[in-house]
Amino acid sequence: MERKYLYLDYLTCIGCETCETVCDFIHDGSPHIRIYVTENKQYLPINCKHCDDAPCVRVCPTNAIYRDEDGAVRIAENRCIGCLACLQVCPYGVPFYSLKVRAITKCDMCADRREEGLEPACALMCPAEAIQYGPLEMVLELVNERRAKNIPEHQRELSDEELRESVSSGYVLL
Amino acid sequence: MRGIKFSFLCKEKPPQTGKRVAIVGAGPAGLTAAGYLVCKGHDVDIYDKMPEPGGLMLFVIPEFRIPVERVRLGAKELEEEFEVTYYPKTKVMEGEREDEGDEFYERAVRLSELRENYDAVLIATGIWNVRRIGIPGDDLEGILSPLELLFWIKGAELGYVPKEKVPDLKGKRVGIIGAGLTAVDAAFECNRLGAEVEIFYRRTIREAPAGAYEINILRNRGVKWFELVTPKRVIGENGRVKAIELLRTRLGEPDETGRRRPIPIEGSEFQVELDYLVFAIGMVSTPPVNGSYIATDKRGRIVVDSRHMTSVEGIFAAGDVVNGPTKVGRAIKDGLYAAVSIDRWLRGES
Ligand SMILES: Cc1cc2nc3c(=O)[nH]c(=O)nc-3n(C[C@H](O)[C@H](O)[C@H](O)COP(=O)(O)OP(=O)(O)OC[C@H]3O[C@@H](n4cnc5c(N)ncnc54)[C@H](O)[C@@H]3O)c2cc1C
Ligand code: SF4
Ligand code: SF4
Numbered sequence: 427m428e429r430k431y432l433y434l435d436y437l438t439c440i441g442c443e444t445c446e447t448v449c450d451f452i453h454d455g456s457p458h459i460r461i462y463v464t465e466n467k468q469y470l471p472i473n474c475k476h477c478d479d480a481p482c483v484r485v486c487p488t489n490a491i492y493r494d495e496d497g498a499v500r501i502a503e504n505r506c507i508g509c510l511a512c513l514q515v516c517p518y519g520v521p522f523y524s525l526k527v528r529a530i531t532k533c534d535m536c537a538d539r540r541e542e543g544l545e546p547a548c549a550l551m552c553p554a555e556a557i558q559y560g561p562l563e564m565v566l567e568l569v570n571e572r573r574a575k576n577i578p579e580h581q582r583e584l585s586d587e588e589l590r591e592s593v594s595s596g597y598v599l600l
Numbered sequence: 601m602r603g604i605k606f607s608f609l610c611k612e613k614p615p616q617t618g619k620r621v622a623i624v625g626a627g628p629a630g631l632t633a634a635g636y637l638v639c640k641g642h643d644v645d646i647y648d649k650m651p652e653p654g655g656l657m658l659f660v661i662p663e664f665r666i667p668v669e670r671v672r673l674g675a676k677e678l679e680e681e682f683e684v685t686y687y688p689k690t691k692v693m694e695g696e697r698e699d700e701g702d703e704f705y706e707r708a709v710r711l712s713e714l715r716e717n718y719d720a721v722l723i724a725t726g727i728w729n730v731r732r733i734g735i736p737g738d739d740l741e742g743i744l745s746p747l748e749l750l751f752w753i754k755g756a757e758l759g760y761v762p763k764e765k766v767p768d769l770k771g772k773r774v775g776i777i778g779a780g781l782t783a784v785d786a787a788f789e790c791n792r793l794g795a796e797v798e799i800f801y802r803r804t805i806r807e808a809p810a811g812a813y814e815i816n817i818l819r820n821r822g823v824k825w826f827e828l829v830t831p832k833r834v835i836g837e838n839g840r841v842k843a844i845e846l847l848r849t850r851l852g853e854p855d856e857t858g859r860r861r862p863i864p865i866e867g868s869e870f871q872v873e874l875d876y877l878v879f880a881i882g883m884v885s886t887p888p889v890n891g892s893y894i895a896t897d898k899r900g901r902i903v904v905d906s907r908h909m910t911s912v913e914g915i916f917a918a919g920d921v922v923n924g925p926t927k928v929g930r931a932i933k934d935g936l937y938a939a940v941s942i943d944r945w946l947r948g949e950s
Binding site: 444571 | 606632667932
């Protein structure tokens with residue numbers, strides 16, 4: 427099957443919290459995409475990037491973390507021994523230990539929904555269409571189209587200095 | 601572009617329960633609730649006073665934040681695939697009250713009528729009135745409400761408002777009072793239309809609800825930012841705004857919101873000349889009742905229990921009309937959980 431991507435475009439995100447809300451709703455109060463608020467009140471959702479050559483997959487001693495056929499980096503909860511190695515190596519601090527399931531939990535690109543032929547809820551509901559889900563070509567095309575047509579006007583005009591500042595602090599991932 | 605998938609919980613229309621739900625207000629709370637309810641097999645009708653569904657997302661929030669097409673396609677999908685019926689230009693009201701955006705409605709329906717004709721009702725009418733500040737001169741010509749202003753600008757782009765109605769802001773001096781999302785969006789739009797914009801705020805950038813990030817972008821675009829000032833009176837000439845008189849403030853002890861309270865400094869008055877003035881100091885809930893029929897609190901918000909049910913059995917409420925001004929995500933959350941309760945209640949579970 428063709429690999430799918432879940433891409434979050436920080437240039438179009440308006441920080442409205444819808445993604446976290448719907449993820450929270452379908453995961454009984456434990457959202458897998460979380461909004462972080464910076465000191466200057468930017469609302470930034472952080473989600474699993476389902477990295478190429480993912481460090482969490484590499485470090486997991488029991489092979490509990492694996493990539494599924496759609497390309498999602500997933501966790502087999504029954505194999506997780508709770509050593510938290512994945513949490514240490516993830517550059518985004520994505521995996522978290524769930525006391526409910528007594529294992530690591532993380533975004534699995536809505537695995538249960540995909541089985542029913544539904545797409546990840548955050549991508550479907552984001553009002554700004556900042557979250558794209560699909561094969562790489564499709565995601566890139568949509569992101570470029572949206573950017574070309576409608577980059578938030580004010581963000582297009584970030585000064586060089588601001589842009590450098592935001593990139594080096596990890597706010598804008600270009 | 602694809603639409604917001606309000607029915608994200610199901611793939612297609614399930615078998616019908618025969619239960620009918622009326623939703624008042626087609627903003628994010630109402631539309632998301634509709635998405636949940638149609639996935640549970642209920643029949644949904646949505647009433648809104650505006651000419652098309654979308655609420656603030658469509659009519660007020662600038663296009664650069666939320667694409668119009670994304671909202672429109674989302675609402676259309678509910679109609680075409682889940683047979684949701686929209687009743688646009690229809691104001692629902694028990695009693696009388698004038699709200700912003702009322703110029704668009706052509707029919708009125710009573711809330712009690714909906715309660716009689718449907719198995720359940722959800723109110724999601726948001727915050728469609730602005731708070732008045734109550735200082736001398738605040739009724740002069742040239743004083744605009746932020747909703748009115750943003751509405752005209754976007755309404756004209758959407759083809760609902762004649763272009764002549766949008767004030768020509770090119771080269772005009774516009775003052776904006778407040779520092780929330782509304783103030784910031786009003787500032788962006790006025791700046792885009794060529795006005796010289798100045799924002800007046802009674803605290804500092806650290807306390808501004810919109811945050812330093814947004815405000816700094818505005819400042820880079822030439823918008824001026826005055827902190828630690830509060831309006832004392834508006835000065836007019838021939839019935840029109842000419843200037844604003846401001847008092848400087850200093851910050852005192854934290855108030856109930858945890859932010860330091862601004863204290864006006866007597867004798868510090870100064871004036872700034874203006875052509876237009878926008879009071880973006882807060883919006884007020886607009887329940888489809890005026891003082892009776894369902895319970896509201898002293899700020900006009902609808903009172904609900906843990907099931908999102910109002911004081912009238914079978915009438916539920918969600919979104920900004922219950923919580924006061926929030927964000928799209930919060931309204932969506934409320935719409936979802938209210939819909940869960942409605943579905944349970946319709947099935948006799950609680
Ligand atoms: C200027 C501005 C900028 C904003 N920017 C952002 C932002 O960048 N990000 C963010 O997350 N949030 C933002 N918000 C907040 C966000 O828009 C609201 O929190 C959200 O829209 C609330 O959703 P709702 O469904 O409760 O109400 P609304 O979106 O207000 O929808 C209410 C609907 O009810 C209808 N209605 C009202 N009264 C009646 C009646 N009596 N009869 C029939 N219909 C009625 C209205 O026409 C409307 O369609 C902004 C708000 C404003 C005002
Ligand atoms: S739903 Fe979209 S716009 Fe809103 S916070 Fe999430 S990614 Fe950003
Ligand atoms: S959990 Fe972290 S390291 Fe693993 S795939 Fe997701 S973002 Fe990459």
